[in-house]
Amino acid sequence: MRILLTGVSGQVGGALRAPLTALGEVVPADRTNMDLSKPELISSALDAVRPDLIVNPAAYTAVDRAEQEAEMAYRVNAEAPRALAEWAARHKIPLIHFSTDYVFDGSGDQPWREDDPTGPLSIYGASKLAGEVAVKGAGGDHLIIRTAWVFAAQGRNFLTTIARLARERSELRVVVDEIGAPTSAEIIARGVIAMLSSENGKVHDIPGRFGSVGGLVHLCASGTASWFDFARAIVDGLRGHEEKLAVRQVTAIKSSDYPTRVKRPKNSRLDMSRLRLALRIETPDWQEGVEQEIHKFCMLAKRE
Numbered sequence: 501m502r503i504l505l506t507g508v509s510g511q512v513g514g515a516l517r518a519p520l521t522a523l524g525e526v527v528p529a530d531r532t533n534m535d536l537s538k539p540e541l542i543s544s545a546l547d548a549v550r551p552d553l554i555v556n557p558a559a560y561t562a563v564d565r566a567e568q569e570a571e572m573a574y575r576v577n578a579e580a581p582r583a584l585a586e587w588a589a590r591h592k593i594p595l596i597h598f599s600t601d602y603v604f605d606g607s608g609d610q611p612w613r614e615d616d617p618t619g620p621l622s623i624y625g626a627s628k629l630a631g632e633v634a635v636k637g638a639g640g641d642h643l644i645i646r647t648a649w650v651f652a653a654q655g656r657n658f659l660t661t662i663a664r665l666a667r668e669r670s671e672l673r674v675v676v677d678e679i680g681a682p683t684s685a686e687i688i689a690r691g692v693i694a695m696l697s698s699e700n701g702k703v704h705d706i707p708g709r710f711g712s713v714g715g716l717v718h719l720c721a722s723g724t725a726s727w728f729d730f731a732r733a734i735v736d737g738l739r740g741h742e743e744k745l746a747v748r749q750v751t752a753i754k755s756s757d758y759p760t761r762v763k764r765p766k767n768s769r770l771d772m773s774r775l776r777l778a779l780r781i782e783t784p785d786w787q788e789g790v791e792q793e794i795h796k797f798c799m800l801a802k803r804e
């Protein structure tokens with residue numbers, strides 16, 4: 501089986517690359533061989549590879565910047581997935597695509613279920629929602645995995661940002677009124693592999709499995725945190741590894757006291773009943789991912 505994997509320089513694509521090789525031949529796609537900002541070139545690029553499965557974690561993920569680069573965000577997050585999905589449908593192969601908690605408006609206090617009404621607050625969220633609609637609309641076998649608050653030991657993410665700030669500043673001020681589930685890319689990768697694997701290590705009847713969740717499933721870490729909780733766990737984790745930190749205090753603030761171009765959803769919790777009941781997959785608590793990635797982060801820092 502040949503698996504085309506996009507976004508290999510990103511968090512989720514990076515975490516998926518090694519485990520996917522156990523299931524098939526992974527053909528990595530990046531800007532050099534498949535620029536997703538040029539969706540019109542995707543079909544011929546796929547003709548050259550002829551994959552049996554497409555996994556697409558690539559995305560335009562700069563949330564604030566997207567407000568000024570809407571066209572680019574839509575090209576990468578909506579038009580490229582559409583082109584991937586149309587090719588996949590035409591060739592009767594499955595597509596695994598990724599989406600985000602930012603498709604929701606963050607109202608209420610209940611975890612969002614897959615079929616709850618969407619209402620993106622940002623261009624990023626709207627472009628990701630357009631990607632979902634396009635993938636579904638192509639009519640082929642597909643699985644859209646909505647996840648949230650992704651981080652890893654490397655790359656640009658909340659963990660590496662907070663780690664940098666904790667070395668530079670005596671006080672960190674972090675919003676406490678936005679809640680979700682910080683999810684390590686590793687936890688997502690493990691979930692995806694569980695979806696694709698059977699007990700004997702052979703790839704499952706993929707379309708059948710996707711059908712059982714109607715093509716859309718929520719997958720993030722278990723438990724709930726605010727960005728403030730997440731920051732505190734990162735700082736505590738770094739201290740546990742005896743990292744030299746400037747930070748003395750992590751202060752909880754309201755999002756209204758942390759002005760950004762884009763409003764983030766206040767309630768980003770995703771309900772995972774479908775994952776648990778239809779796919780029988782459980783995910784670890786978010787703290788487990790933080791511990792693992794902090795450990796890796798500190799190992800990498802020592803080597804520098």
Ligand SMILES: NC(=O)C1=CN([C@@H]2O[C@H](COP(=O)(O)OP(=O)(O)OC[C@H]3O[C@@H](n4cnc5c(N)ncnc54)[C@H](OP(=O)(O)O)[C@@H]3O)[C@@H](O)[C@H]2O)C=CC1
Pocket residue numbers: 506507508509510511512513530531534535536537538556557558559560561576598599600601628646647648649650651655
């Ligand atoms: N990050 C998060 O907090 C969350 C992410 N998600 C979703 O999960 C998925 C994975 O995200 P994550 O791994 O964190 O994203 P990253 O930002 O870590 O990685 C994005 C990847 O997409 C690639 N990419 C961007 N633009 C292009 C382009 N024009 N052509 C080819 N490749 C491109 C990047 O390549 P390059 O390195 O060259 O830029 C990079 O490999 C995405 O669908 C995202 O929307 C969902 C919830 C939370």
Ligand SMILES: Cc1cn([C@H]2C[C@H](O)[C@@H](COP(=O)(O)OP(=O)(O)O[C@H]3O[C@@H](C)C(=O)[C@@H](O)[C@H]3O)O2)c(=O)[nH]c1=O
Pocket residue numbers: 561562563600601602647648649650657658661662665672673674675678727755758760764
């Ligand atoms: C660095 C920092 C951030 N914050 C706040 C800002 C924001 O509300 C929150 C998180 O900041 P970020 O810049 O990581 O947020 P953001 O880039 O919007 O994170 C999102 O990325 C996209 C791709 C997704 O799909 C989402 O699931 C989510 O992970 O923390 C502070 O309060 N203090 C700080 O020092």
Ligand SMILES: [Mg+2]
Pocket residue numbers: 561562563
């Ligand atoms: Mg960000």
